[in-house]
Amino acid sequence: MTKGGYIGAPIPRREDARLLTGRGTFVDDLEVPGVAHAAMVRSPHAHARVRRIDTEAARALPGVLAIVTAEDIADIQKPWPARMPSPVPGTSVRHGVRHTLPVVKVRHAGEVVAVVVAESRALAEDARDLVEVKYEVLPAVATAAAALAPGASLVYEELGDNIAAHIIQRVGHPERAFASADHTLRETFRVMRGGSHSMEGRAVVARYDEALDSFTVWDATQAPHAIRAMLAYLFDLPEHRVRVIAPPDVGGGLGPKTSFYPEEALVCWLARHLRRPVKWIEDRLEHFMSAAQEREQIHTVEIAFTKDGALLALRDVFTHDVGMYGALIAPVITACTVPGPYRVTNIHSEFRAAYTNLPPTAAVRGAGRPQGVLVMERMMDRMAETLGLDPAEVRFRNLIPADAFPYPVGMVFRDGAPLTYDSGDYPELLRRALEIADYPRARREQAELRAQGRHRGIGVAICVEGVGLGPFEGAILRLDSRGRVVVTSGAPPQGQGYQTAFAQIAADMVGVRLDDVDVVTGDTGAIPYGIGSFASRVTANAGPAIAQAGGDLRQKILAVAAHLLEAAAADLEIVEGAVRVRGLPDRGVPLAQVARLGNGGVAFGMVMPGGLKVGLEASAYFAPSQAGYSASAHVCILDVDSDTGEVAIVRYVVGHDCGNVINPLIVEGQILGGVAHGLSNALYEEAFYDSEGQNLASTFLDYPLPSAREMPRIEMFHLTTPSPINPLGVKGAGEAGTLPVPAAVAGAVEDALRPFGVRVNRMPLNPARISDLIHRA
Amino acid sequence: MTETRAISLVVNGQPRGATVEMRTTLVDFLREELRLTGTHVGCEQGVCGACTVLVDGEPVRGCLLLAVQADGTRVETVEGLAPDLEHLTPLQAEFVRHHGVQCGFCTGGILMSLTASLRDNPRPTEAEIRNTLAGHLCRCTGYQGMVDAVLALAAGAEPAP
Numbered sequence: 001m002t003k004g005g006y007i008g009a010p011i012p013r014r015e016d017a018r019l020l021t022g023r024g025t026f027v028d029d030l031e032v033p034g035v036a037h038a039a040m041v042r043s044p045h046a047h048a049r050v051r052r053i054d055t056e057a058a059r060a061l062p063g064v065l066a067i068v069t070a071e072d073i074a075d076i077q078k079p080w081p082a083r084m085p086s087p088v089p090g091t092s093v094r095h096g097v098r099h100t101l102p103v104v105k106v107r108h109a110g111e112v113v114a115v116v117v118a119e120s121r122a123l124a125e126d127a128r129d130l131v132e133v134k135y136e137v138l139p140a141v142a143t144a145a146a147a148l149a150p151g152a153s154l155v156y157e158e159l160g161d162n163i164a165a166h167i168i169q170r171v172g173h174p175e176r177a178f179a180s181a182d183h184t185l186r187e188t189f190r191v192m193r194g195g196s197h198s199m200e201g202r203a204v205v206a207r208y209d210e211a212l213d214s215f216t217v218w219d220a221t222q223a224p225h226a227i228r229a230m231l232a233y234l235f236d237l238p239e240h241r242v243r244v245i246a247p248p249d250v251g252g253g254l255g256p257k258t259s260f261y262p263e264e265a266l267v268c269w270l271a272r273h274l275r276r277p278v279k280w281i282e283d284r285l286e287h288f289m290s291a292a293q294e295r296e297q298i299h300t301v302e303i304a305f306t307k308d309g310a311l312l313a314l315r316d317v318f319t320h321d322v323g324m325y326g327a328l329i330a331p332v333i334t335a336c337t338v339p340g341p342y343r344v345t346n347i348h349s350e351f352r353a354a355y356t357n358l359p360p361t362a363a364v365r366g367a368g369r370p371q372g373v374l375v376m377e378r379m380m381d382r383m384a385e386t387l388g389l390d391p392a393e394v395r396f397r398n399l400i401p402a403d404a405f406p407y408p409v410g411m412v413f414r415d416g417a418p419l420t421y422d423s424g425d426y427p428e429l430l431r432r433a434l435e436i437a438d439y440p441r442a443r444r445e446q447a448e449l450r451a452q453g454r455h456r457g458i459g460v461a462i463c464v465e466g467v468g469l470g471p472f473e474g475a476i477l478r479l480d481s482r483g484r485v486v487v488t489s490g491a492p493p494q495g496q497g498y499q500t501a502f503a504q505i506a507a508d509m510v511g512v513r514l515d516d517v518d519v520v521t522g523d524t525g526a527i528p529y530g531i532g533s534f535a536s537r538v539t540a541n542a543g544p545a546i547a548q549a550g551g552d553l554r555q556k557i558l559a560v561a562a563h564l565l566e567a568a569a570a571d572l573e574i575v576e577g578a579v580r581v582r583g584l585p586d587r588g589v590p591l592a593q594v595a596r597l598g599n600g601g602v603a604f605g606m607v608m609p610g611g612l613k614v615g616l617e618a619s620a621y622f623a624p625s626q627a628g629y630s631a632s633a634h635v636c637i638l639d640v641d642s643d644t645g646e647v648a649i650v651r652y653v654v655g656h657d658c659g660n661v662i663n664p665l666i667v668e669g670q671i672l673g674g675v676a677h678g679l680s681n682a683l684y685e686e687a688f689y690d691s692e693g694q695n696l697a698s699t700f701l702d703y704p705l706p707s708a709r710e711m712p713r714i715e716m717f718h719l720t721t722p723s724p725i726n727p728l729g730v731k732g733a734g735e736a737g738t739l740p741v742p743a744a745v746a747g748a749v750e751d752a753l754r755p756f757g758v759r760v761n762r763m764p765l766n767p768a769r770i771s772d773l774i775h776r777a
Numbered sequence: 778m779t780e781t782r783a784i785s786l787v788v789n790g791q792p793r794g795a796t797v798e799m800r801t802t803l804v805d806f807l808r809e810e811l812r813l814t815g816t817h818v819g820c821e822q823g824v825c826g827a828c829t830v831l832v833d834g835e836p837v838r839g840c841l842l843l844a845v846q847a848d849g850t851r852v853e854t855v856e857g858l859a860p861d862l863e864h865l866t867p868l869q870a871e872f873v874r875h876h877g878v879q880c881g882f883c884t885g886g887i888l889m890s891l892t893a894s895l896r897d898n899p900r901p902t903e904a905e906i907r908n909t910l911a912g913h914l915c916r917c918t919g920y921q922g923m924v925d926a927v928l929a930l931a932a933g934a935e936p937a938p
Contacts, residue, residue, distance in 0.1 A: 012873045012874060012876075013873070015878070015881070016873040016878050016881075017862040017865060017869075017873070019881025019884050020858075020859070020869040020873070020881070020884060021855065021856065021859045021862060021865070021869070022813065022815015022816070022854065022855035022858075022885050023815065023856075024814075024815065024881050024882075026814075026817070026882060028808075028814070028817075028818075029808075029815075031812070122798070122800065122801075196916075198880070198882075198916055199819045199825060199827055199880065199882040199915065199916055199917075200817070200880070200882045249880070249882075251817070251880045251881070251882030251883075252879075252880045252882060252916050252917055283818075283821055284820040284822060284825075285821075494880050495878075495879030495880030495881065495917045497879075665876045666876070668876070669876045669922060672918060672919035672921050672922070673879060673917045673918050673919045675919055676916075676918070676919030676920070677916070699822050699824070700820055700822055700824035700914065701822070701824060705914050707907075707910065707912075707913065707914060707920075708907040708910035708911055708913075708920035708923070709908060709910070709911040711907075711920050713921060713924075714919065
């Protein structure tokens with residue numbers, strides 16, 4: 001299939017040079033003549049009626065151009081459309097109605113109530129501080145438990161309670177299995193995730209063209225086509241008059257930049273109102289206060305198993321905090337991630353998602369999966385403990401064997417398709433991870449250290465990750481007048497190296513040199529349809545689309561060249577920027593010349609030669625039939641200082657299978673970054689809100705992220721089980737590293753502190769919590 | 778609020794003069810007045826290090842220093858490291874080879890801290906490299922590619938005089 005051997009090669013990224021020399025193109029770096037700057041007036045209360053907004057003093061400040069409240073933007077104050085319906089038949093999601101600016105009341109501390117626009121950001125912030133808002137403060141609900149309690153204050157009165165969704169999935173006969181099992185175990189786990197904290201916050205610049213009644217919006221988004229759809233809806237414009245461009249450089253996304261936010265609509269409205277471009281750049285405090293997050297889930301989980309360690313049944317019931325707004329993606333994925341790589345034929349899975357007066361939620365790298373992995377892997381550890389077996393051995397006894405694929409779990413995944421694993425070899429993945437970690441020796445060393453009173457622990461975690469979700473991604477490939485192949489695809493990168501990886505696929509499929517390929521992403525003006533970068537989905541969706549269009553473009557190029565060379569297309573080859581007759585190196589024609597004829601260029605008169613079609617362009621959309629399923633096995637060896645509660649990671653081994661790999665350099669980078677995010681979740685990040693919904697950890701000093709000093713060296717290997725659901729055999733890798741980390745760390749810490757009888761049931765494991773566990777044990 | 782002062786400084790070898798508001802931070806001055814947008818603002822809390830530039834050879838947080846405080850100094854930013862995209866410095870080239878960049882938003886500040894540190898200590902150990910990088914947050918890479926890039930550079934470097 002491949003011609004140049006670029007697919008699969010660790011090609012250094014073409015993005016790097018501009019980023020390393022300070023010539024990147026992030027939204028706030030773009031030169032926008034005449035731009036005005038917006039600052040948001042945000043509610044300090046989590047739940048309050050807005051009684052009055054006094055802008056007079058602020059308006060009087062020199063340099064202030066406008067101050068806008070909900071009344072001013074009445075023309076776009078439409079209810080936002082309902083988000084994702086429940087993928088599980090017979091269940092539903094209850095949507096609270098939201099507007100760009102709150103109509104009656106604010107629902108989280110940090111919600112925008114007005115916006116100031118001025119000649120500079122500093123002036124806009126000066127004026128913002130002079131805007132006086134009178135609130136009638138209402139009681140807030142700041143946890144899912146508080147929101148679900150009888151008599152709770154309502155986030156959306158029209159719903160009658162705070163339940164966003166109550167979704168149950170069942171497989172087999174769990175009650176029967178529990179009744180007849182040798183053993184059952186029941187535990188409660190509290191799992192914290194956190195914010196995305198991409199180093200670049202949200203960022204948007206909008207320009208309005210009065211003559212064409214159209215917007216151009218530069219947006220640090222993961223989903224430009226979805227943003228276009230929302231803006232077109234709110235402004236009542238046809239989609240072709242809203243062009244949303246995610247610039248080539250977006251400073252990380254990690255999930256929350258997939259969502260649509262009020263600021264995007266407000267900046268557009270202001271640009272039209274002022275007839276000037278308007279910019280808004282989210283600062284870090286605003287990111288803490290208003291960008292979407294993932295927060296805590298509380299799981300009560302039971303397992304039933306035989307005395308030989310065979311898992312018979314699983315019952316997982318959990319709550320999920322949706323915040324004041326959010327899609328139900330994460331908890332649906334959590335539910336489907338719990339069964340993991342194990343044969344378990346009786347499942348009761350149930351969650352209640354609750355609206356709270358906290359910031360909105362979305363997916364954050366992993367999107368509900370790390371929580372699910374933690375729940376299952378903690379229970380595997382507890383089963384091992386109960387039976388006196390090694391934790392790795394218990395896992396081997398329950399792993400789905402390599403010859404059982406496709407393997408139907410029996411549930412419905414978040415894409416609405418059956419949760420059916422496409423391919424994998426979980427026993428081999430775990431075996432090799434343990435081999436690289438030298439597991440028997442690690443156990444011996446642990447015993448020696450324990451005899452000396454030192455606390456070494458070994459954690460093992462393995463998981464399956466639904467990736468590559470549809471519905472589709474597309475690609476347009478064309479040969480331009482310079483003889484270069486231009487690849488256009490919808491989903492924009494935030495550091496994943498699409499310009500390199502897409503070029504590798506296109507170069508191989510068209511049969512040209514890598515350096516002859518240009519890549520355009522994230523521009524709704526360049527490709528009509530796209531979905532976006534999330535759910536570890538782009539390589540598995542855009543990749544096959546590029547491959548398909550690449551093959552088609554090659555055929556078109558050869559057909560035109562055949563005419564020019566008076567040869568049969570089957571006898572032609574593309575070599576070094578030219579089409580040549582195979583075996584006759586001096587009979588060739590440059591690709592630029594092929595383009596001039598094929599694209600109806602002027603040099604060839606007014607009539608296309610007989611039989612030739614105009615347009616060296618091919619487009620393809622690839623829509624996978626279902627998600628693919630990557631897998632990871634992690635081994636974490638760590639020491640716990642029982643005096644300070646500090647954790648020192650001694651070794652960390654990662655085994656990963658994402659099917660065929662387009663660029664191993666990029667995939668390894670994705671996994672390393674994912675592991676760092678997982679360690680951050682496992683050991684450091686914790687959001688704190690008081691009972692009134694006030695964020696108590698809104699700086700990087702209160703909410704720590706790990707630096708290079710906290711990160712261990714990661715040892716990594718790949719296993720390759722190609723996916724049968726797309727022609728490239730690829731799966732997804734963007735989130736993989738994150739998933740098993742909290743589980744592996746939890747297992748290792750509990751293992752290290754076994755002499756104390758410590759039970760790890762709550763994450764993260766910061767030194768204070770570990771010390772607390774030791775003292776309470 | 779809008780009191781101003783004239784400053785003159787040398788930025789990437791070029792003498793520059795400007796009248797700035799007293800409250801303007803150095804990073805805002807570099808980005809908005811001089812249009813040197815390779816230095817980024819990640820937190821405005823002095824933690825993330827994306828805004829790091831060198832002032833008289835020492836790494837500083839551009840978000841915590843006022844532009845007027847940089848009056849009379851020599852400032853180096855990421856734009857000053859390489860003349861163009863085709864002539865990367867050895868450190869930049871190792872970052873490419875070892876995939877030390879993903880989204881690249883934090884990269885400018887990181888290169889400046891490493892540049893200062895490598896001038897003093899051209900052959901750092903892994904622990905020393907991680908200590909230097911500890912002044913920076915990166916959410917994409919897990920830092921390993923950056924550490925490997927500097928280790929590779931150090932392996933080829935002459936010992937400090």
